[in-house]
Amino acid sequence: YRARLLQLKDLPTKTKDGKQVELAANIGTPKDLAGVIKNGGEGIGLYRTEFLYMDRTSLPTEEEQFEAYKTVLEGMEGKPVVIRTLDIGGDKEIPYLNLPKEMNPFLGYRALRICLDKKEIFKTQLRALLRASVYGNLKIMYPMVSALEEVRQANEVLEEVKRELDNEGIPYSKNFEVGIMIEIPTAALISDILAKEVDFFSIGTNDLIQYSTAVDRMNQTIAHLYSPYHPGVLRMIKMVIDNGHKEGIWVGMCGEAAGELPLIPLFLGMGLDEFSMSATSILPARELISKLTLDQVKEIAEKALSLSTAAEIEQYLKSIVE
Numbered sequence: 205y206r207a208r209l210l211q212l213k214d215l216p217t218k219t220k221d222g223k224q225v226e227l228a229a230n231i232g233t234p235k236d237l238a239g240v241i242k243n244g245g246e247g248i249g250l251y252r253t254e255f256l257y258m259d260r261t262s263l264p265t266e267e268e269q270f271e272a273y274k275t276v277l278e279g280m281e282g283k284p285v286v287i288r289t290l291d292i293g294g295d296k297e298i299p300y301l302n303l304p305k306e307m308n309p310f311l312g313y314r315a316l317r318i319c320l321d322k323k324e325i326f327k328t329q330l331r332a333l334l335r336a337s338v339y340g341n342l343k344i345m346y347p348m349v350s351a352l353e354e355v356r357q358a359n360e361v362l363e364e365v366k367r368e369l370d371n372e373g374i375p376y377s378k379n380f381e382v383g384i385m386i387e388i389p390t391a392a393l394i395s396d397i398l399a400k401e402v403d404f405f406s407i408g409t410n411d412l413i414q415y416s417t418a419v420d421r422m423n424q425t426i427a428h429l430y431s432p433y434h435p436g437v438l439r440m441i442k443m444v445i446d447n448g449h450k451e452g453i454w455v456g457m458c459g460e461a462a463g464e465l466p467l468i469p470l471f472l473g474m475g476l477d478e479f480s481m482s483a484t485s486i487l488p489a490r491e492l493i494s495k496l497t498l499d500q501v502k503e504i505a506e507k508a509l510s511l512s513t514a515a516e517i518e519q520y521l522k523s524i525v526e
């Protein structure tokens with residue numbers, strides 16, 4: 205089986221009838237690149253930059269960040285690399301920032317909310333990203349967007365950073381994309397509006413499930429309620445893909461669900477353009493996709509969306525991949 209999978213390593217990901225999609229990888233540090241290349245990743249769909257800020261006693265400098273981003277962009281040799289701006293808070297604490305203790309950290313001062321408030325931290329990261337952009341195919345992604353104003357404010361900071369680099373004569377790519385994660389229900393619900401302001405969406409199912417079903421993603425006691433098969437979650441995912449496509453932007457997914465085999469035919473049938481997963485899931489996903497036709501997956505999506513419970517949907521989709 206392993207040998208058969210490895211034959212797919214350098215091939216594009218296509219359905220049996222030739223529809224191409226991108227299978228990308230999630231990474232946490234430049235060290236993860238080797239695994240991505242070994243497993244035939246067609247890009248990086250999510251580089252979680254917060255690890256640069258964790259397990260240390262002060263903020264990473266612009267130079268340190270620049271080196272990390274450059275390494276990843278160069279290592280991917282022109283393939284797309286989605287780098288997510290700082291997503292701390294929630295379960296990811298950074299002691300040296302002395303952030304206030306909160307009752308509900310997952311609903312609190314975190315991610316883009318911190319970046320728009322502590323603009324110097326955000327600007328340092330954006331400068332490092334822009335400087336690195338000349339070394340590959342960079343796509344910048346903002347996490348935890350809940351409203352249009354946040355995207356506009358983040359883009360204003362980005363414009364400010366561009367002006368500064370222009371004044372200093374420092375080069376950066378003029379055509380990198382800027383996108384957002386869709387991981388908060390209000391963002392999914394206004395995805396028609398958000399799609400007009402950005403170049404792409406990446407659906408973060410880990411948080412989208414947590415926030416839409418009100419089930420803490422870390423809580424073992426209620427883990428049975430945390431499901432990507434929930435029909436409400438799936439309706440939102442479909443809505444986001446449709447709204448993105450109506451505005452002509454591409455839509456990916458970088459939550460764990462993107463690499464879950466039974467869900468892949470469904471998301472393919474909904475028209476998802478990019479799947480980002482842990483590197484070891486890529487080849488099995490590529491093999492599965494190569495056995496399916498577009499007509500088949502559209503039918504699978506229609507049928508799955510007509511069912512009423514997570515259990516029924518899960519059972520149906522699992523019966524297909526078996």
Ligand code: PEP
Nearest residue numbers: 387408409410411458459
């Ligand atoms: C997500 O929320 O689905 C996601 C990919 O981001 P993280 O797991 O880092 O919160």
Ligand code: MG
Nearest residue numbers: 387408410411
């Ligand atoms: Mg998230």
